[in-house]
Amino acid sequence: MKTVLIFSILVYFWGSTNAINPSTDEVILETVGKLHQAANIEEVQACVGKLERIAAAEPKRWEPQYYLAYSRIMLSFREQNGEKKDAILDQAELDIKKSMELGGDKSELNALQAYLYQGRIQVNAIRGMKYSSMAADALDKAIKLNPANARAHFLLGMNVYHTPKMFGGGAKKALPHFKKALECFEKSSGVKSIAPHWGVEITRQMIASCGDEE
Amino acid sequence: MKISVSILFFALLFNGAIHSQTIVSGIVKDALGEPLVGANVFIKGSFDGDATGPDGSFSFETSLLGQSILMVSFLGYEAHEKSLELNNQPLSVNIVMKAAVGRLGDVVITAGLFEAGDEKKSITLNPLDIVTTPSAEGDIYGALMALPGTSVVGEDGRLFVRGGDGYESKTFVDGLLSKKPYSSSMPDLPSRGRFSPFLFSGTTFSTGGYSAEYGQALSSALILTTNSFPERTQTELSFLTVGQGVTQTFRDDNRSLSAGVNYFNLGPYYNLVPQKHGFNTAPQELSFLISGRERWNNGGMLKVFSTFSRSRFGLDFPNTSNPGALAKLFIDNRNGYTNVSYSGEMKGGWFIKSGLAFTIDDNRLDLQYFKVDEANQNVQAKITAKKQLRSNLKMIIGAEETLNRFKQIYKETESGFSNQSKFHDFGTALFVETEWQPLSRFATRIGLRGEHSSLLDYWKPALRVSAAYQLTTYGQISMAYGNFFQTPEEELLRFTSNLEFEQANHCILNYQWERNSRIIRVETYLKDYKNLVVFNADEFWNPEYYNNSGSGFSRGLDIFYRDQKTIRYLDFWVSYSYLASERKYRDYPVKATPTFAPKHSLSMVGKYWVNRITTQFGLSATLASGRPYDNPNKPGFMNALAPHYSNVSINCSHLRTIWGKQAIIYASVSNLLGRDNIYGYRFFNQPDQNGVYQGFPVTAESKRFYLLALFLTI
Structure with missing residues (x-):
């Protein structure tokens, strides 16, 4: 009984930590999914923000930089002002460069x-x-x-x-x-x-x- | 069991703590109190955060506890960090972001300045705008004449800025002087810029009050930046109704080399479209261009750019000493320009720009009754070092040494009289300038420049001050004050070097409003000329009459509006200039409005892109009041006004593929309406038997100019 109880507590405990701390990959995929379904520029902006945070927290991996650049390109498509579009793409260009330096997939x-x-x-x-x-x-x-x-x-x-x-x-x-x-x-x-x-x-x-x- | 319950209780409590969430919310604003939309607010090192909404507000939950750092980042602003204690209690944080220096729409000193960066930025005018301005006929200077502050002087072709003479405007390539930027010509025939607009990615045109980095120009500095790297290895071919050209470019990752040759001959065109004067030799030019780029391992960039050209033409022109007779005029010019520059980062955060520029010009003018052979060599070496001392403070220091050698041989054909004049001058300049932005909405630039001429044995310090203040999110005011000095022109120095620098002081006040690809500029200025060189018209060869007692002024108002937004695919700009200017200089007997200072100038340039047929249509129109000229039959000086000037020009550029290659087909007609613009009158030296000086109008060689061209990229 005691064992069962402790075991169930552990399962509960393990399950809940996992629930609040999903892996980086999952967060990225979820964010990219949201990005594709975004209804307006604010929602795209929110995804860019999230990917910025992920990229800042995971500075050694190329994937967050890749997706950050991708999300910025999506953002530039929604932006109306030409000068801002260019500024957003300037940032994306830097992300691509960084991702390249981190050993990212050159073809992609x-x-x-x-x-x-x-x-x-x-x-x-x-x-x-x-x-x-x-x-x-x-x-x-x-x-x-x-x-x-x-x-x-x-x-x-x-x-x-x-x-x-x-x-x-x-x-x-x-x-x-x-x-x-x-x-x-x-x-x-x-x-x-x-x-x-x-x-x-x-x-x-x-x-x-x-x-x-x- | 008791233990188990307590473990369960403890675990749930612990787990509850993990599940606990701190809500962080607040508003992000800029220094002006405007909410920032889309700023990224998050806990450093975690994914927890939010982007601000339309009112600048954010709100997110975090499961982290304890001491943390809240980060706020937004394009164009300095990242903001703030310590937070996360303890399950809702936190409300308001943040004011500081603008990064030089952000989009930030306060920038705009007094007297028309800047055009690379084509990425839609500022005032970019290189493509120059090429597609119909009235410009592909000439850089022609396109600048559609901006306020310039006057169209059709018989000359050079830049005349705010009541200043043509020689008062200088052209700089990658920061270095281009001594002979205009093609060689003779009186009453307009010259053109030697450089193709395609060579440059950046154009900064200052109509006054410019930085201490530039000197030896009383009125204006045109600062051109050559392209960094060509896009790819390619061959470019051009076929024009007036000539052909080919350029081959090679590039790899860190190097590129381009070589080109161009040949122009207006002979066939003149056979089809008659010109006012008989050309015994139609204008022709052969030119070569080599340009190389290398990026070094330390990130520095070496640029080499070199052109050589030979041009010649001849025509029969009325002989002003002998009414009814024609003089055979002929000109033969050889010109070379080489510019080598290096820019890169050095130790200690210094950014270095240095370079060497050589101009070699050999000009032979044969005016039948006399000949003038002129040789001019100019070498300039310059180094500047720039350092960001603090996030809002930049300093630039620099030195410049220029050697100018001039030799002229004047020979009269019949009498055999000849005169040779030659001299050389070492010009030295040192300058220091700081750019300081004490507040995010206030920027200043203070510079000091000292100039010395060995020939004149004379030196002067110049002060340059400018500032800008941001009034609202889109509007700002700027002002500039500066002293500008210039060594007298060669045509004066050939008679005497017992002269001083000529001087102009500029005072400029500017208001600029810019939003969503619409820009309005209003600028007013006061220009005060001192120390202008005067001489005696009858004894122009006598050094004793030469001195610096001339003076003058210009006052005016420039208005500029550009709109790329209101109508999709339509881009247009309108310029208006009011100019009041008088001066006593050279052989002027009294103070008068010079011939290059029309009172009102209005110009409009519009371009419309039709996507369906990939064609751009352009229209430009210029209207200017008549310019003064001197009529010897009337009392006084500069006592007559030529009729007003007007010009409507059109062009179209069609993009398509020919034989699978990218091509541009270009056609233009200038002065479409065929108005016979009279720039002024020229009079014979002697009166006729009735005591009247006979004159003839100075006009363009032909009413309209037609051009058809094909540009191919392989």
Whole structure:
């Protein structure tokens, strides 16, 4: 009886500590999940704040920096003021650099850098030429480092999709990249770890919208 | 059992303590009492925290206990730390954040300054804005003429700032002097900037009151920063209706090298579009450009930039000594400019910028009846060291040494008379400046600069003071005062060196309001000229008449509005300048308004991007009151006013791929409405048989200028 009691207390005790102190990875994944479902800029801002805190508390790991940069890029998409957009992306650029220095996945970080360049274009469309070619270069690197990087293929698709037809872009030319991305996603699916895994839903959406435009 | 119960009780109590939560809440504001939205508030070393909401408030729970540190961070502000004792009791904390120096929208001294950083920042004007300003025709100086404080002097092409002569504006590349920034020309034909706007990522145009780091310019400093690294290895080709060019760039991670060649010839164009004067040799230019970059292991950056060019043209121009006759004029110019600079961090937190700039210019002017050969070599060495002494205090010290060598040979064709003048001058300058921000809404800059000229055997100290105060979140006022000295021009020094520096004192008051890509600037100024060089018009060669007894003033108001927000894809700016200026200098018999000081100038530049066809359309319009000129048939001096000036120009830039390569197709028409602008009149030296001096108007070579170009990047 006594043993049972102590055991149950221990189980209770263990269970509750675990409940209030989930692992960093779980917190990151939960925050990224919230980020994807954020309804407004304040909610995105809250996720960025949380990831900032995680990155500050875990200064030796590259993943928090990676997700912090990713969340900032998401924030820049919601921000209206061009100057602020740039300032947010400047910060994200530093996070990517830091993550790289911490030994982060070079293929994923190059892809993220390309995403950032695409974000720069939103400030002023006339930058399109410069930054889309910089994004293409970064994605080229990312795919060379890891040909199965689904996000790199997806972003390459986005690059082509948003490039005007007269520049050799458009939905038709983007579709193969999205399909390739989906293929990579499907091969890697099932492993929901801290490693970057975002992008499958939007890839499906893009494939659908490319189909609509044809 | 008793024990078990007590263990259970103890464990629950203990567990309860773990479960216990301290609620931390409060508001985060800036120094002006405005709530900060989106600031990150958290317990240091934990994930517990919150981002502030629209009213600056935050609230979160933490299970930590005891002494902890509350961190607050927000973009553009210094991180804030505060000790807290966490003990299950709700805590309310209000925090005031201190602005980091130089944050977005922070107080910045803007008096007299038009700054354009790299294209990331949407400040006042960026390099792409220069290229796409229709009236500029791709010329840096042309684009600056759409800003307030400048006057369009169509027959000259140089920058004329706030009633100052063209020679009073100087151009600096990476902090070093560019002695001959304009193409070589002859009277009444406008010159252009030698440098392509694509070479620069930053443009700082000061219309007065600028930093002690720059000197030897009475009116204005144009500070250009060359691009850091090219984006990639690539080949750029350009095909224009007036010439072609090719540039090859190589780059790896820490090095880059670009080499280019350009050839311009206006001959074919002049065959299609007749010009006012007969060109016996159409303007042509061959130029080479080499530029290299290297990033060192210590983070320092070495930049080398070098251009060489040869240009020539000739035309038949009315001979002012002989009515009805034409003189054959010809010009042949060779020019080289090399700029080497290094910038990097040194031990002890000093940031060093140093460099060397060489200008070599050889200009041969043949005016049929006489010839003028001019050789000018200029070398400048400069070093500056900057240190952040405290978070709100910066100091910069520097030294500059300039050698200017000048030689001119004047030869009359018929009489064989010739005269040679030559001299060299060592200019030395030392300066120190502090930037101090005692309050987050108040910044000051105080500088001192001493200048010496070996040729004049003369030195002067100059004081430069400026300050800015932030009135509201978006509005601020700035003021600037400064003394500016300049060694007299070569054309004066060739007759005598028994002169002093010319001097101008600037007083500037500025109000700037900026919010959401809209900016309004209103600036008023007073410029006081002293010590201007005067001489006798009839005996211009006689050194005895040369002295520094001239003086003058400029007063005015500049207004600028730029809006990139109101209409999507439309970016436009409007400038207005009012200018009242008089001076007695050079051969002026009395104090008069100089010919380069129109009373009112109004200009508008608008650009509209059509995403669907990836094309930008541009329109610029300028209207200015007539400029004074001297009519020898009337009593007095500078006694007549030319008609008003107006110019409407359009352009369009279309982006697309050609053969799978990125391409820009560009077309422009300047002076679309074809107004025959008369800049002034030139009169013959001798009166006709009726005692009247006959004159002819000074106008542009052709009413309109058409340009078609294709730029390809491979």
